Amino acid sequence: MKLAVMMGTLCIATLAVVGCSSKTVAPDEYSGFLKDYSQLKEAKSPSGAEVMRWIDPKVDINAYTSVYIEPTQLYPKPQPTTKIPQQTLNGITGYYDQALKREIGKDLPLAAxxxxxxxxxRAAITAVSSKTEGLKPYEVIPIALVAAAVSTASGIRDQETTLATEAVFLDGANNKVLAQVVRKGTGKPLENDAQVLKADDVKSVIDGWASDLRQSYRTLKNK
Known part of the structure; x- marks a missing residue:
């Protein structure tokens, strides 16, 4: 059961992001990063967020004494743009790695x-698209900028940063899939469609993933 909670909490949380919301990723938004989506089921993370998740019912979490965090991927591989430059993409994946290692490493030893x-x-930031009327993606890449449905009095719309993640947990000895999760959420709004997205704009979301993961793991470990 420990892995079940860990998987749920790795899912994107929108803690510290005021006014943000998150919905279950639809099948037509799956990136192809995971090898099999057929067993994913709707579930709730410990923080109450909606996720799509599968966990091997026979998994023995006590068999694992350390964790290896693979470098986060961008999938499918994006082409940098003026709104989302390569520096931003590198910053987002790098910070995801740091946050996971920082939080998980406090309770579970990190393996080389x-x-x-x-x-x-094994985690990835994956492409998402909006099907909501009035929302249109500016960039079809892992970090999508979408126009908010409500305009300001001047006609300038705030911009939301939408993130999605797909993650798989594997047995380090035989590469067996132990669990999978798919989530998406919304990050810090930008002022207008000309503002360049920076890694700092989504760090609060990433911190939420890592913090929730550690807190749930510690709760079970201390029971």
Missing amino acids: GPGPGVLVV
């Missing part, structure tokens, strides 16, 4: 690579 007794976390 996969192996027996090692839980492997």
